[in-house]
Amino acid sequence: MNAMKDLWDYFNEIMRLRYINALLDWDQQVNMPKGSVKGRAEQTALMQRLIHSRTKSDKTAHLIKDAEKQNNLSEIDLAMIREAKREYDQATKIPDKLVEDIAITGSVGNIEWEKAREKSDFSIFQPYLEKMINLQIELAERLDTGPTLYSTLIDLFEPGATYDWVSKVFNNLRPKLVKIVNKFEGSSDKPNQSILKKYYDPEKQWKLSIEIIKKLDFDFNTGRQDKSTHPFTTSLSSIDTRFTTRIWENFLPACIFGTIHECGHALYQMGFKEEIHDTYLAEGSSAGFHESQSRMWENIVGRSKEFWTYWFPIFQEYFPENLRDYPMEEFYRSINVVQPSFIRVEADEVTYGLHIILRFELEKMMVEDNLQASELPGLWNEKMENLLGITPPNDAEGVLQDIHWSGASFGYFPTYALGNLYAAQIYNSALKINPSLPEDYKKGEFSNLLNYLKENVHQYGKIYQVTDLLKKITGEDLNPDYFIKYIEEKFYPIYGF
Ligand code: ZN
Numbered sequence: 001m002n003a004m005k006d007l008w009d010y011f012n013e014i015m016r017l018r019y020i021n022a023l024l025d026w027d028q029q030v031n032m033p034k035g036s037v038k039g040r041a042e043q044t045a046l047m048q049r050l051i052h053s054r055t056k057s058d059k060t061a062h063l064i065k066d067a068e069k070q071n072n073l074s075e076i077d078l079a080m081i082r083e084a085k086r087e088y089d090q091a092t093k094i095p096d097k098l099v100e101d102i103a104i105t106g107s108v109g110n111i112e113w114e115k116a117r118e119k120s121d122f123s124i125f126q127p128y129l130e131k132m133i134n135l136q137i138e139l140a141e142r143l144d145t146g147p148t149l150y151s152t153l154i155d156l157f158e159p160g161a162t163y164d165w166v167s168k169v170f171n172n173l174r175p176k177l178v179k180i181v182n183k184f185e186g187s188s189d190k191p192n193q194s195i196l197k198k199y200y201d202p203e204k205q206w207k208l209s210i211e212i213i214k215k216l217d218f219d220f221n222t223g224r225q226d227k228s229t230h231p232f233t234t235s236l237s238s239i240d241t242r243f244t245t246r247i248w249e250n251f252l253p254a255c256i257f258g259t260i261h262e263c264g265h266a267l268y269q270m271g272f273k274e275e276i277h278d279t280y281l282a283e284g285s286s287a288g289f290h291e292s293q294s295r296m297w298e299n300i301v302g303r304s305k306e307f308w309t310y311w312f313p314i315f316q317e318y319f320p321e322n323l324r325d326y327p328m329e330e331f332y333r334s335i336n337v338v339q340p341s342f343i344r345v346e347a348d349e350v351t352y353g354l355h356i357i358l359r360f361e362l363e364k365m366m367v368e369d370n371l372q373a374s375e376l377p378g379l380w381n382e383k384m385e386n387l388l389g390i391t392p393p394n395d396a397e398g399v400l401q402d403i404h405w406s407g408a409s410f411g412y413f414p415t416y417a418l419g420n421l422y423a424a425q426i427y428n429s430a431l432k433i434n435p436s437l438p439e440d441y442k443k444g445e446f447s448n449l450l451n452y453l454k455e456n457v458h459q460y461g462k463i464y465q466v467t468d469l470l471k472k473i474t475g476e477d478l479n480p481d482y483f484i485k486y487i488e489e490k491f492y493p494i495y496g497f
Pocket residue numbers: 261265291294
C-alpha cells in the first residue's frame with residue numbers, strides 16, 4: 001500500500017469537485033439567464049456540502065496520518081500533506097451551522113448591500129454587516145490559527161501573515177506614499193484623463209483585448225476570455241483557465257487594463273508544473289502572490305512607456321477618430337494619472353495602497369476592538385480625509401463601495417497591497433537577470449518575462465509558502481522599498497520632477 005498515493009488520489013477527487021463547482025459559478029456569471037438563479041444556487045450548495053463533508057471526513061484524517069508515517073517523502077509530498085492538513089483543520093474546526101450562517105448572511109447581505117449602495121443609504125446594510133462581523137469573530141475564534149483574531153482571518157488568504165507583520169509593512173509604506181501624492185498635487189504639469197473618456201467602440205475594444213492577450217502568450221488551446229459584469233479568473237482544471245473582462249464604451253482603461261490584469265492571473269493558473277496538476281498545490285501561493293502576477297502585467301508592464309511604444313500605433317489604427325493626432329507621450333501620461341479619488345478600484349498605482357490601509361485599519365477595529373457597524377461611515381470619511389485629503393460626498397462613494405464586507409472576505413484587502421509590493425520586488429529580480437525586458441515590450445515581445453515568471457513563480461503553485469518563495473526568487477524577505485523606488489522612477493518624470 002502506498003499511503004501517499006492514496007492521499008494524492010483522494011484529494012485529486014476533492015479538487016475535481018471544486019472544479020465542477022467553479023464551472024457552475026463561471027457559467028452563472030458568464031452565460032446563465034438571470035431567472036435561473038434558484039436552481040443553480042441549490043446545485044452550488046450541494047457541491048459545497050459534498051466538498052466540505054469529504055474534506056472533514058475520518059478518511060481524510062486517516063490518509064493524512066498514514067502518509068505522514070511514510071519515509072522518503074519528497075518536497076512536493078510534504079507540501080501536499082501541509083495543505084491537506086490545513087484544509088482538514090479548517091473544515092473540522094468550523095461547524096456546519098457556522099458555514100451555513102455565513103453563506104446565508106453573505107447572500108442576503110449582498111443583496112441588501114447592493115440596495116444600500118444604489119440608494120447610498122448605509123442603514124439598509126448596517127444590520128447585515130453587524131451580523132457578518134459577529135460571524136467573522138466567531139470564525140476567527142474557532143479557527144484560532146493566528147496570534148490575534150484579525151491575524152487568523154488574514155491567514156485565510158495570506159497564509160502565515162499576521163496583523164503585526166502587515167502593520168509594520170503598511171506603517172513603512174504610508175508616509176512615503178502620502179509624501180509622493182502631496183508632491184504631485186503641487187505639480188504645475190499634471191496629465192489628464194480626458195482622452196480615455198471619449199467613445200471607444202465596444203466591438204473594437206473586444207478585438208483589441210484578444211490581440212493583446214495573444215501577444216502575452218495566453219494559450220487559447222487551454223483557456224478563453226469572456227465578458228462579465230465583474231471581471232474574474234477561474235480554473236476548471238489545470239488545463240482549462242477562464243477569465244473575463246468588461247467593456248465600458250466611455251472609459252477605455254476598464255477593458256484594456258482589466259483584460260491585462262486578469263490575463264496575469266490566468267497565466268499563473270496556466271503555468272503550474274504537471275506534477276501538481278489538479279491537486280491542492282495547483283493554486284497561487286497566496287492571494288497576495290496571485291495579485292502580484294496580475295498587477296505586474298497590468299501596471300509594471302501594461303502601463304509602461306515601452307508597452308505603448310508598440311501598442312499605441314495599433315490603437316491609433318483601431319480608433320483614428322480619437323487617437324490619430326494624439327501624441328503617444330500624452331497618452332502614456334493619461335493612463336498614469338495620480339490623484340486622490342474616492343473609489344478604490346479606479347485608484348492609481350500610488351494612491352491605491354492608501355485605500356487598502358484604510359480598510360485594513362477598519363477591519364482590525366471591527367474584529368478586535370468592538371467597533372460597531374454604525375460608527376463605520378463616520379470613521380471611513382475621517383480616515384479618507386486623513387490619508388487622501390478628500391471626503392466622500394456620500395456613502396455609496398465611501399463605506400458602501402466594496403462588495404467584500406457583505407460577503408465573507410474579511411482579511412482579504414491587505415493582499416491587494418501586498419500584491420503590489422511582491423510584484424515590484426519580483427520584477428526587480430527579473431530585470432537583474434534580463435535587463436533588456438523593457439526593450440522587448442517595444443517590439444511587442446513578452447515571452448522573456450513570461451518565461452522568467454513561469455520558471456521562478458508559476459510552476460511551483462503552492463508548493464512553497466509565500467515567505468519562502470519570495471526569498472527563493474529574490475533572496476530577500478518582503479522589502480517595500482522596491483515598490484517605492486519603482487513608483488519614484490516611473491512617476492516623477494510623468495509629473496515633471
Ligand atoms: Zn486581481
